[in-house]
Amino acid sequence: MDSSGTASDVARAIVAALGWSSSSDDRKSAMSYLESVKSGDVRVLASTSFLLVKKDWPSEVRLHAFKLLQHLVRLRWEELSPEERREFAKVSMDLMNEIANSSGEWALKSQTAALIAEIVRREGVSLWQELVPSLVALSNSGPTHAEMVCMMLRWLPEDITVHNEDLEGDRRRLLLRGLTESLPEILPLLYTLLERHFGAAMTEAGRQQLEVAKQHAATVTATLNAINAYAEWAPVPYLSKYGTIHGCGFLLSCPDFRLHACEFFKLVSSRRRPADADSNFDSAMSSILVILMNVSTEFLRVSETNSGIISDSDFEFAECICESLVSFGSTNLQCITGDSEILSLYLQKMVQYFRHYKIELHYQSLVFLLALVRDSLSKPKTVGDGSVDNLAPGSGQADNHKRKILPFVNDEICSIMLDISFQRMLKKEKSNPGNELAVLELWSDDVEGMGDFGQYRAKLLELVRLIASFKPLIAITKVSDRIIMIIKSLLLSPLPSQNLTILESMQLAVENVLGAVFDGQNDENGSASDAQLASCRILEGLLQQLLSLKWSEPELVEVLGHYLEALGPFLKYYPDAVESVIKKLFELLTSLPIAVKDPATSRSRHARLHICTAFIRLAKTADTRLLPHMKGIADMVSYLQKEGQLLRGEHNLFGESFLIIASAAGPQQQQEVMTWLLEPLSSQWTQIEWQNMYLSDPSGLVKLCGETQFMWSLFHTVTFFEKALKRSGVKKGNLNVNNSTPSHPLASHLPWMLPPLLKLLRAMHSLWSPSVTQLLPGEIKSAMIMTDAERTSLLGESTKMPKGTITFTDGLQNTKDGNPEPNETDIRNWLKGIRDSGYNVLGLSTTVGDSFFRCMDIEAVDLALVENIQSMEFRHIRQLVHSILIPLVKNCPSDLWDIWLKRLMYPLLVYSHQALRISWSGLLDEGRAKVPDFNGVLGGSDLKVEVMEEKLLRGLTREISTLLSVLGGPGLNPGLNSEQxxxxxxxxxxxxxxxxxxxxxxxxxxxxxxxxxxxxxxxxxxxxxxxxxxxxxxxxxxxxxxxxxxxxxxxxxxxxxxxxxxxxxxxxxxxxxxxxxxxxxxxxxxxxxxxxxxxxxxxxxxxxxxxxxxxxxxxxxxxxxxxxxxxxxxxxxxxxxxxxxxxxxxxxxxxxxxxxxxxxxxxxxxxxxxxxxxxxxxx
Incomplete structure (x- = not known):
């Protein structure tokens, strides 16, 4: 066959396949022809490709020919005889010399080097050992020849260390062994090339021979790339012995090559210490650290003293250096723990990076310092956590290294870390220009590669918490002084509410410091430790500062309430201050207006809710310290209620706090408080008149939606039932279905709590019945449709609902004449709230021993839950199954299965199977699930509706499947296992x-x-x-x-x-x-x-x-x-x-x-x- 003719045909096919002007048919025909050549006679493929890589052909043809040669070596190499393979390798080496002599473009040089690497990989160690002298000789022929040798040396280990399926394990190990044995020749060669061509580049640049200088510079870059390929696996002592560390360290001072050189240090710094490493490894690593710290010293000096101009390139380089230091500390800190001077200097450098104004440098050091402190404070038997986790092969040595590191995390370093952490709790978007933080590059939504702000702040807070547990007095002093300073600054401001962001940002820091210092670890006799007592004395000043504030603006009141509730752990050890804090919270509550007359005052409503919630959080964190004050709080709540100064939702929050306080006093007190809270509710809740008026038929519920104040009163009653059940010691997942617990504080209340709720839920479910829906007023129909916010959530476009979407009001928005009017948003929120809380009440009630199942009428439960199951939307059925039916199945006594489960499972399973089958058939056959949730919903693209429908379908399918897995679970099927x-x-x-x-x-x-x-x-x-x-x-x-x-x-x-x-x-x-x-x-x-x-x-x-x-x-x-x-x-x-x-x-x-x-x-x-x-x- 005429090889030149074939080459011409292949060249034309390559041009046609790659040409933009080629028609689709021509391109397809060309590709088909090229594939036939690749799969045809292997010798024709080789000879043709070698012809096409010659300089006579266009670049695109030559590059494709190299790809054909690489394909042959990779996939068809075994079809050549040993002699042909040797000749192939020789021609390829000659080709390397030819490309270098012709000063070809970079892509051609790279592909030639890659071809040689492929051949070596396929032939193995014997060929590689033969080629080494030739490669050394070739590298002495000039900068371009040396560049290609370096390219080849780079590709070879990269093909090995980066896993390639074409290379079998045994051959891979043999090649690695061959390369390792050749390192005494390769590494000195790379060092020589680095030294020779860097010097030549500088000399030629000084002579203004810029083109020649560029050739030498390209060789330096190629040499550094090759070195970096060996830095990942070559023994570290070799890198020191043969000058690689020294050479790359020298180039860190050269702006043209420093990033490539820094990459070497980043790779080596992250190498874990081998189990058999000796002092040579530690010595090499220590020299690397000294080089990195010396470079850091100069950058940090210029940066901190503003004694020079720092460019973007300088910052990029500093980030690489900082990253290398972080890698070193994360994997090789044990190499320097024996040298206190170097260890101290290293930690100081990392703290300097931590306090640097550039967010990228600060963040990298934050990750390291957090891991270092966390690991140093971990229990002795813990080896590590994945960051600073390679301190030693054995846990005993690891503990020894921890003990050496911890003293260097001294008071000064802890103080700096706390100061910087406090300053950086604020996002850039929320900071005011001109304040103390203006010099810092704060976190911004524009930053990349660091997660979101919540993740970043969580790292800061964990660091603060760890330091507080380690240095409690320093943390307490720092946080107290900073809060007092911010407050004094606000008091001097003409508009303090506009400068609240810094104070708001410190709230979580206060919570974490106090939580760590007062974490409940007392002395054996139950008294506080010396550090806790000293911390109490320091916090007295902060407490007095907070109590003295006379703020009444809603924004200021809300922030102050947050700080008072954050003092809960402190109050546990300083009970004398509890009464003054309670008094201050009531003072703040009564300073805010109760009536919401227009949207402008809704901020007051929000602040009032937060003050009431503060009592709940104090009850949780202050433990039993609120118990002596419970009667006083109750009296004040009763007084405010009688005076009309307490909304129903606010009263519910106080009731929840009473339940928490009482739970610390024991079951008897809890029972008494429960009765005291529920009896006033039962008088209205059990009245038959409102049930007959509003719940006897759907039209009554429509009428109820017009009685705004009364419908919200019912809502708050249901939500309080939910809170009472959650706070009464009920544990989820209780499978002890035959163990009656009559002493449960709510057991005696279920018979009057649940019947009206069942009627309410039955009436609500009936609204979705087609015969009822068509007769409903427009605002109720609109309220029943899925909201834009819910649809957005289904699409995954936003994880948060729009503000106010699920905020339940007290129904006090009145018209000018005082007559309440129904509102679509109110009705929607009320329906959702009744469904959410009502379902939870029923589900939690099933966990109250046997009381629910023995006292409730199955007929009423059946009518309420499944009478209208065929009209329910998928999202509602899923919620019904999750919140009620699964707990009911888990807790139903076995002797009542026939009464309860038989009655409820039949309609659910029949309809669910039917509905799911239809929807899945639509999805799989037509690409559209067509779930009932979107009936009547207008707007939105078809694609979005399809996505939402599919998500709802999968959601219900998974919930029904979960129900089946519960039905078949071992807890409800004792003795049923495959071992019998x-x-x-x-x-x-x-x-x-x-x-x-x-x-x-x-x-x-x-x-x-x-x-x-x-x-x-x-x-x-x-x-x-x-x-x-x-x-x-x-x-x-x-x-x-x-x-x-x-x-x-x-x-x-x-x-x-x-x-x-x-x-x-x-x-x-x-x-x-x-x-x-x-x-x-x-x-x-x-x-x-x-x-x-x-x-x-x-x-x-x-x-x-x-x-x-x-x-x-x-x-x-x-x-x-x-x-x-x-x-x-x-x-x-x-x-x-x-x-x-x-x-x-x-x-x-x-x-x-x-x-x-x-x-x-x-x-x-x-x-x-x-x-x-x-x-x-x-x-």
């Missing part, structure tokens, strides 16, 4: 799954839902359904129920296999395979169906199945049996089970940290094939 081999009637009789499956009306939709869930593309739901199916399989093993065993062997077995066809089930595939194994192993002896299903798979033969069964019988290992089942399913379906194929394709050979597994994207769900896989004859 014999039938146990007692185990079956105490099983909730067994009870439900005896009722066909419930069993059919429940089991059908399970089968459908395997075909829906939601992996999270599959995981939960699989756990329920495990209980079903176990139950079938322990019973003689023929229908159940047939369902497991036929429908469930085939359904699981179909579920494995979906990629979305990849991360639950192990559970599904395990279920298949259980079914086959335990049922195939008595039922041929599992075998028939396996034989119906498209790629399985009877011999395959027989071999599988034989292998299965030879091992008792569950793990091996599961692997056998997995392999059979993969082979039997021709690798068509995507859930298993995805797992199989995961590369298990890796040298990087494994990434956490994430859920399958919802956007991929519609492309999955949910069809049968040869099971139609069985199904």
């Amino acid at each position: 081999s014999s039938k146990d009637s007692n185990a079956v009789s105490t099983s909730l799954v067994g009870f439900l499956l005896k009722n066909k009306d419930i069993a059919v939709p429940m089991l059908s839902l399970c089968l459908d869930a395997f075909r829906w593309t939601d992996g999270e739901s599959t995981i939960k359904v699989a756990s329920f199916c495990g209980a079903v399989v176990n139950l079938a093993m322990l019973t003689d129920n023929v229908e159940l065993r047939q369902f497991v062997c036929k429908d469930l077995f085939s359904g699981i296999i179909q579920g494995l066809a979906l990629e979305s089930n990849a991360f639950t595939s192990a559970d599904l395979v395990s279920l298949c194994r259980e079914i086959f192993v335990n049922f195939c002896k008595d039922d041929p169906t599992p075998r028939q299903i396996l034989l119906s798979l498209p790629c399985i033969t009877p011999q395959d199945l027989a071999a599988f069964e034989e292998a299965l019988g030879k091992t008792s290992s569950l793990k091996e049996q599961k692997q056998l089942m997995r392999s059979l399913l993969l082979v039997g379906t021709g690798n068509q089970l995507k859930a298993l194929a995805v797992q199989k394709s995961v590369n298990v050979i890796t040298n990087v940290v494994a990434r956490p597994r994430s859920s399958i994207s919802a956007s991929d769900s519609r492309t999955e094939d949910g069809g049968a896989i040869g099971l139609a004859v069985i199904m």
Whole structure:
């Protein structure tokens, strides 16, 4: 074949494939031809490509020809004979010299070097050792030749250290060994090239020979890049011995090369100390640290004294130096803990970076100092936490190093860290120009790579908290002095409310300092420690300053309230001040107007709520110290209520604080307080008149929505019930369903609390019934529709609701004539509030021992919850299941299952299965879920509506699946496990799954839902359904129920296999395979169906199945049996089970940290094939 003719054809094809002017057909034809050349005769491919890399051809042709050569070496190398491979390598080396002589463009030089690296990688150590002398000789031929040698030296280790699947483990290790053995030749060569060409560049630049100087400079850069490729793995002592550290350190002073040189130090500084490292390693690392600190000294001197101009390039370089210092301290601090002078200087440098005005430099040192302090203060047996975590191989040595480091974190350093942390609690967007913080580059929303402000502030607060626990008196003094200074500055300001941001920013710092100092760790006799007593004396001054303030503006009152509530931990040790703090809080409350006459005064309403909330927080943090003052607080609350100076919501907050205070006094006092708080509510709540007027039919509820003040009164009653239940010691997830607790403080109150609530919820649910909805007034219809804020939240466009969206008012906005009018926003908030709190009240009530189930009328509960289930929106059903039905299932006594669960589960499961099936069918077949939540909603793009519908559908699917997993959980099915081999009637009789499956009306939709869930593309739901199916399989093993065993062997077995066809089930595939194994192993002896299903798979033969069964019988290992089942399913379906194929394709050979597994994207769900896989004859 004429190789030159072929080369011309290939060149034309390359031009056509890459040319913008080529037509689509020409481009496709050209690509097809190039692919045929790549897959054709390997020798033609080689000869043609070598012709096309010559300088006679255009650059794009030459570059593509290099790609063809690299393809040959990477994928077709073994097709050449050993002699041909040697000749190929020789021609490539000659090519390297030719490219260098012609001063080709950088891309060509780089591709040539990459080709040589590919050849060495494929041929291994022997070729590499032969090439080393040639490479050394070539590097002496001039700057361009030296540059290409450095490029090749760079590509070679990079291809090894960065994992490449083409390179097998053994060959990889051999090549690494060969490179390591060659380091005594490579590193001196790189140092020589660095020294030679840097000097030449400087000399030529001085002579104004700029082009020649550029060539030498390019070689210096290529040399540094090569050095950095070895810096990741070459033994550190070698880097010191052969001058690499010295050479790169010298270049840190040269602006043209310092960033590349700094990259070397960043890479080496992050190298962890090997277990067998000796003093040579420590010495090399210490020299690196000295170099970095010397560079830092000059930069910090100029920066702090303003003695010179610092450019953006200087700051970029300083960031790299700081990052290197952080890496060193995070991984190699133990190398210098024996040298107190260097360690002290190092910590001082990091603190200087911490207080630097540039946010990037400050942030890097913050991350390090936080990890250092956290690790130094950790318990002795703790080795580390992942940051400063390589102090020593053994925990004993680690503790020894910690003891050496801690004394250097002295009072001065702690004071600086506290001062800077306090100053940086404020965002740039909230700071006023001209204040004390103007010199700092504060956190801004524009910064990148540091997370959000909340994450940054959390790091500052953790550092403050750690220092406060370590140096309590310094922290207390610093925070107290700063607050007093800010307050005095505000008192001198003509408009203090406009300069509040600094004081507001310090509130969290105060909370963290006081929380750390007064954390409850007393002396053994229960008294405060000396540090706590001294801290109390310091805080007396701050307390008096706060108490003396006569602020009445809402903004100022709210901030002052925050500071008083932050004193809770302090008041626990200084009870004499409790009364004055309580008095001050009431003074602040009464200084604010109660009536909200216009939006301008809503800030007062907000501030009043915060003052009332302060009592709750004080009750939590001051422990029993408020107990002696509870009667005084109660008397004041009663007085304010009688005077009309306390809103209902505010009264509820005080009631919650009373519950917290009483809980510290014991159950008797808690019971008395509960009765005292609830009795006034019961008189109105239990009146039959309002129930008949407003709750007997939907029109009554419409009328109630016009009685603004009364409807909000009902809302506050329900919310207080919710708070009372939450504060009465109820623990979520209580599964002790047969343990009655009559002493529960709310047990005796449920019979009068819940019936009116059930009527209210039933009336509310009826509004969504089509026959009722069409007759409703417009404002109520609008209030029932999902809000823009809820839709925005569903789209994930905002994590916060718009301000005021879910803020419940007291219904006191009156018109000028005093008659309240219904308002769409009010009605929407009220409906949502009643639903949220009402559902929570019922769910929490199920945890009050047996009282709920023994005292409540199932008829009333049934009507309230599921009478209108078919009219409910998906979001409401999900909430109903989550808040009420799951707790109810968990806590229902087994002797009442027939009364409660049978009644409630049937309508829920029947409708849920029907609705989910329709919506999933729409989503998978038409790409649209069409959930009921968007009926009547106008506006918004179709795409956004589709996304929201799918999210609602998946939300309800997962909640129903969670309910199934609870029904099948071990707590409700004692004795039901796969380990039992014999039938146990007692185990079956105490099983909730067994009870439900005896009722066909419930069993059919429940089991059908399970089968459908395997075909829906939601992996999270599959995981939960699989756990329920495990209980079903176990139950079938322990019973003689023929229908159940047939369902497991036929429908469930085939359904699981179909579920494995979906990629979305990849991360639950192990559970599904395990279920298949259980079914086959335990049922195939008595039922041929599992075998028939396996034989119906498209790629399985009877011999395959027989071999599988034989292998299965030879091992008792569950793990091996599961692997056998997995392999059979993969082979039997021709690798068509995507859930298993995805797992199989995961590369298990890796040298990087494994990434956490994430859920399958919802956007991929519609492309999955949910069809049968040869099971139609069985199904």
